[in-house]
Amino acid sequence: MTIIPYSITRKETWDAFVEMSKNGTFLLKRGFMDYHSDRFFDCSLLVYAGISPDGDFKEKSLTTKDLVAVFPANWDKEQRTVYSHQGLTYGGLVVLPEVTQKEVLDIMQAILQYYRDMMQAERLVYKPIPYIYSSIPSGEDLYALFRAGAKLSRRLVSTCVSMQNPMKMRSSRVQQARKAVDHGFYIDRMTEGDNETLREYWTLLEDVLMTHHNARPTHTLQEMQLLMSRFPKNIKLYIVRHEKSIVAGIIVFECRRVAHVQYMASGDEGRAYGALDLLLRHLINERYKQFDYVDFGTSNEDGGRVLNEGLIFQKEGFGGRAVCYDTYEVNISEVRNYPSKLEEVARGDGGVCHTSMAVPYLSLQRISASFEPELTAEVSRVVQGGWYLLGQENKRFSKAFSEFCGAKYCVPTGNGLDALTMILVAYKRMLGWGDDAEVIVPSNTYIASILAVSRAGLVPVLCEPRLEDFLINPDNIEALITERTKAIMVVHLYGRVCDMKPILEVAKQHGLKVVEDVAQAQGVCYQGVRAGHLGDAAGVSFYPGKNLGALGDAGCVTTDDEALADYVSAMSNYGSSEKYVNRMKGLNSRMDEIQAAVLCLKLKRLDADNEARRKVVQAYSEGITNPLITLPSLPSDPTENVWHVYPIRTPERDRLREYLSREGIETMVHYPIPPHQQQAYAEWNDRSYPISEQIHREILSLPMSPVMTDDEIRRVIEALNKFSL
Numbered sequence: 230m231t232i233i234p235y236s237i238t239r240k241e242t243w244d245a246f247v248e249m250s251k252n253g254t255f256l257l258k259r260g261f262m263d264y265h266s267d268r269f270f271d272c273s274l275l276v277y278a279g280i281s282p283d284g285d286f287k288e289k290s291l292t293t294k295d296l297v298a299v300f301p302a303n304w305d306k307e308q309r310t311v312y313s314h315q316g317l318t319y320g321g322l323v324v325l326p327e328v329t330q331k332e333v334l335d336i337m338q339a340i341l342q343y344y345r346d347m348m349q350a351e352r353l354v355y356k357p358i359p360y361i362y363s364s365i366p367s368g369e370d371l372y373a374l375f376r377a378g379a380k381l382s383r384r385l386v387s388t389c390v391s392m393q394n395p396m397k398m399r400s401s402r403v404q405q406a407r408k409a410v411d412h413g414f415y416i417d418r419m420t421e422g423d424n425e426t427l428r429e430y431w432t433l434l435e436d437v438l439m440t441h442h443n444a445r446p447t448h449t450l451q452e453m454q455l456l457m458s459r460f461p462k463n464i465k466l467y468i469v470r471h472e473k474s475i476v477a478g479i480i481v482f483e484c485r486r487v488a489h490v491q492y493m494a495s496g497d498e499g500r501a502y503g504a505l506d507l508l509l510r511h512l513i514n515e516r517y518k519q520f521d522y523v524d525f526g527t528s529n530e531d532g533g534r535v536l537n538e539g540l541i542f543q544k545e546g547f548g549g550r551a552v553c554y555d556t557y558e559v560n561i562s563e564v565r566n567y568p569s570k571l572e573e574v575a576r577g578d579g580g581v582c583h584t585s586m587a588v589p590y591l592s593l594q595r596i597s598a599s600f601e602p603e604l605t606a607e608v609s610r611v612v613q614g615g616w617y618l619l620g621q622e623n624k625r626f627s628k629a630f631s632e633f634c635g636a637k638y639c640v641p642t643g644n645g646l647d648a649l650t651m652i653l654v655a656y657k658r659m660l661g662w663g664d665d666a667e668v669i670v671p672s673n674t675y676i677a678s679i680l681a682v683s684r685a686g687l688v689p690v691l692c693e694p695r696l697e698d699f700l701i702n703p704d705n706i707e708a709l710i711t712e713r714t715k716a717i718m719v720v721h722l723y724g725r726v727c728d729m730k731p732i733l734e735v736a737k738q739h740g741l742k743v744v745e746d747v748a749q750a751q752g753v754c755y756q757g758v759r760a761g762h763l764g765d766a767a768g769v770s771f772y773p774g775k776n777l778g779a780l781g782d783a784g785c786v787t788t789d790d791e792a793l794a795d796y797v798s799a800m801s802n803y804g805s806s807e808k809y810v811n812r813m814k815g816l817n818s819r820m821d822e823i824q825a826a827v828l829c830l831k832l833k834r835l836d837a838d839n840e841a842r843r844k845v846v847q848a849y850s851e852g853i854t855n856p857l858i859t860l861p862s863l864p865s866d867p868t869e870n871v872w873h874v875y876p877i878r879t880p881e882r883d884r885l886r887e888y889l890s891r892e893g894i895e896t897m898v899h900y901p902i903p904p905h906q907q908q909a910y911a912e913w914n915d916r917s918y919p920i921s922e923q924i925h926r927e928i929l930s931l932p933m934s935p936v937m938t939d940d941e942i943r944r945v946i947e948a949l950n951k952f953s954l
């Protein structure tokens with residue numbers, strides 16, 4: 230989305246857009262607004278779909294057909310207030326009929342952010358276009374405002390008659406109209422340019438308003454003359470005459486499907502003999518039969534003071550129903566960046582603003598925002614509590630997460646790597662494994678799994694994965710087992726659970742420990758059992774980008790083995806379970822209380838978030854049909870994958886990635902260099918793990934998170950299907 234301020238060179242574009250829109254009326258055309266231009270500083274906006282290449286605003290790249298909304302507004306610099314309607318009967322967002330509800334929300338949010346960031350506006354006063362003016366009635370603009378904390382500041386009541394379904398006119402009104410005819414009143418219309426008639430009516434109007442209501446018309450006669458000469462097709466004056474003189478009259482603004490009554494007045498004689506009844510009956514029954522509504526216009530003034538109760542009653546007697554002209558106020562300076570597609574608001578040249586709507590790979594900002602206000606409240610609670618390590622929050626999390634996995638114990642740690650490392654170190658010391666003890670790990674995992682083995686002073690033995698699911702291939706394990714083998718580390722890579730049954734069988738046969746790396750798969754199940762409870766022990770990471778992520782580093786160990794849990798717990802705290810008593814040479818790897826509180830909160834939504842990821846996957850797997858791309862296979866039981874990553878494969882990976890980046894779609898490669906080719910494992914550099922190498926060459930991760938919008942998903946699918954060599 231790109232937002233630019235209105236300028237005179239876009240006048241025609243603006244008018245054409247209002248014409249095509251679902252809720253614009255001629256009242257929002259530039260000619261009408263510009264007529265006020267000397268009174269107000271214009272800060273109207275144009276909203277274009279799409280972004281200019283490189284995130285750089287290029288005016289020419291925005292075509293009229295990309296225009297999705299316009300926002301008429303005036304700016305009171307002193308008050309730092311934006312008015313959507315200053316000088317207009319009403320204002321508000323004008324959109325095309327095909328713009329979705331969700332898009333309206335995003336557009337309104339972008340507009341608020343624009344005024345906040347680009348103009349340092351403090352307030353928006355918004356008087357929306359009443360629903361009767363929309364071809365498709367809707368209120369997303371208001372919903373967006375409420376989301377931003379808007380308050381109703383003023384309500385004016387109008388009365389309108391629905392033409393599709395008019396109510397019967399009251400007999401008293403019909404009688405009054407007859408009285409008018411009998412008295413010799415007749416209806417006339419001011420011809421174009423007949424300023425004499427307009428002046429005469431205006432005198433009557435001013436007189437009536439002054440004597441009966443102590444009020445003046447909003448417009449001056451000169452302004453009305455000017456408007457009528459500019460919009461002769463839209464603004465009409467109907468009058469009732471007796472003999473030659475004017476006894477009553479109504480000025481009507483003819484909008485697309487609504488006849489909007491602006492100035493209605495009747496002199497004493499007109500009142501006595503029902504002149505307005507005659508005229509209104511004519512307008513409703515004859516003149517505006519083809520319209521959707523006749524809007525009688527508000528009959529109250531500032532503060533909702535009723536101008537003329539009799540008049541309101543009279544209008545209601547014609548079958549009118551109330552329609553509200555509300556005014557809302559938003560404190561813009563307090564508008565927060567709502568989780569939406571708006572990733573960035575960049576300033577272009579000359580005050581031009583451009584909001585780029587790139588599809589992020591994963592927006593942690595948006596995820597955090599989706600947990601507000603509870604997230605911030607939890608953090609503050611811990612901060613204010615004054616206890617930051619090894620406290621109640623750790624206990625709470627430990628209980629919640631062990632219950633979640635079904636494991637007996639959960640020991641919080643500083644991060645995932647430490648969790649895995651400490652499991653292996655604990656086993657090594659408790660079971661007396663030597664330095665030559667071997668642990669089988671997948672050759673294509675994230676290097677941290679392998680580092681844990683190395684850090685524990687054990688020997689990693691790499692096992693090739695299956696190409697179809699990227700997981701350790703149980704068929705390859707047996708051949709790697711020696712008398713030194715002590716454990717198998719399974720990694721539920723990309724969120725998919727490993728094929729546990731054959732792995733557990735081999736492990737049992739050879740007396741091996743099975744350690745799970747659950748860094749990427751919190752919540753995944755294997756035949757109804759959660760990861761974290763599928764082997765002898767599991768190391769979990771809560772790195773911010775994981776499915777369950779902290780606001781920094783955190784991890785844990787889960788196990789049913791009490792001795793192991795105790796050992797790890799002591800090791801994570803300098804080897805001490807009792808203060809200043811050290812059982813072993815430990816480390817310092819603890820989860821801080823803030824992270825524990827955050828994780829408790831986020832854990833409650835983990836299953837729902839994983840389900841949201843599955844929805845994205847469903848859309849991807851149904852939508853992406855490009856034969857150049859191999860999609861990841863879907864497990865027959867959907868709970869076997871929590872889709873930490875949605876990995877596609879293509880031999881043209883780098884070209885595809887570049888292309889997607891140009892399309893504004895961020896992707897990742899998990900991972901570009903296989904562990905055995907890393908400098909960190911130089912001793913393996915001349916080895917060959919062909920499946921692993923192929924995966925690392927071809928794999929590409931598409932945007933994936935539980936907070937992706939439908940529009941983002943659609944854009945990713947469309948871009949992928951358009952990709953060709």
Ligand SMILES: *Cc1c(COP(=O)(O)O)cnc(C)c1O
Pocket residue numbers: 644645646647674675677678720746748749769770771772782783784
């Ligand atoms: C993230 C990750 C880790 C390490 O977790 P940290 O909390 O970052 O130390 C280990 N293994 C895998 C597979 C990972 O993705």
